[in-house]
Amino acid sequence: MANYKLQINGKSYEVDVEEDTPLLWVLRDNLGLVGTKYSCGIAQCGACTVHLNGEAVRSCVLPVSAVKSDKVTTIEGLSENGDHPVQQAWEEVDVAQCGYCQAGQIMTAAALLKKNPSPSDEEIVEGMNANICRCGTYHRIKEAVKLASAKSK
Ligand code: FES
Ligand code: FES
Known part of the structure; x- marks a missing residue:
């Protein structure tokens, strides 16, 4: 286990997880951000798409250790009031x-x-x-x- 500081939707979070834990599981299981969905788990469907510094990435295959200080945006943070x-x-x-x-x-x-x-x-x-x-x-x-x-x- 290791400690990771993450920047998600403009807030800072700290999690203790294995380094190869996919970002998707950190979002859903550790942080309760369940708007991002799990489907194939192998980067083939796009259900788990989030933004990393504004680029679309598949969070089911992105290890939390690779996120570093990059800014993550999930569907919960795309806009304040769902009005993007x-x-x-x-x-x-x-x-x-x-x-x-x-x-x-x-x-x-x-x-x-x-x-x-x-x-x-x-x-x-x-x-x-x-x-x-x-x-x-x-x-x-x-x-x-x-x-x-x-x-x-
Ligand atoms: S869950 Fe299908 S691409 Fe990530
Ligand atoms: S899978 Fe049902 S709306 Fe796309």
């Missing part, structure tokens, strides 16, 4: 079906729009297609990313 343009667009388009994959979808979309505020349809598909949705909400995801892009202008 991506969250607003998601609600307006009513994207979610079961909802399980959606925190990861939103975090991926927010990172995509930060890098590329006006993505083309192809760029949206390319940026989002590694996030799996078993309910097949892909059409609405694309529509919501376009709406969020328009809202951010």
Whole structure:
């Protein structure tokens, strides 16, 4: 076990965990930030996506020891009141079906729009297609990313 100081959603946390513990388990089990979901556990679905210094990363395969002083943002910290343009667009388009994959979808979309505020349809598909949705909400995801892009202008 080792002690790690983490910067998450603008707050400092300390945890005592094994160095290879995935960030996902620290978030969910140690810190109670359960908005980030576990699905495949092998970086293949995107359900566990968080931001590390603004970049989308898969927290199920990111050892806590690799996080260091990097700033972690989870779905709980994306905005203060759930009013990030991506969250607003998601609600307006009513994207979610079961909802399980959606925190990861939103975090991926927010990172995509930060890098590329006006993505083309192809760029949206390319940026989002590694996030799996078993309910097949892909059409609405694309529509919501376009709406969020328009809202951010
Ligand atoms: S749970 Fe991390 S990518 Fe699937
Ligand atoms: S909304 Fe059900 S898995 Fe995506």
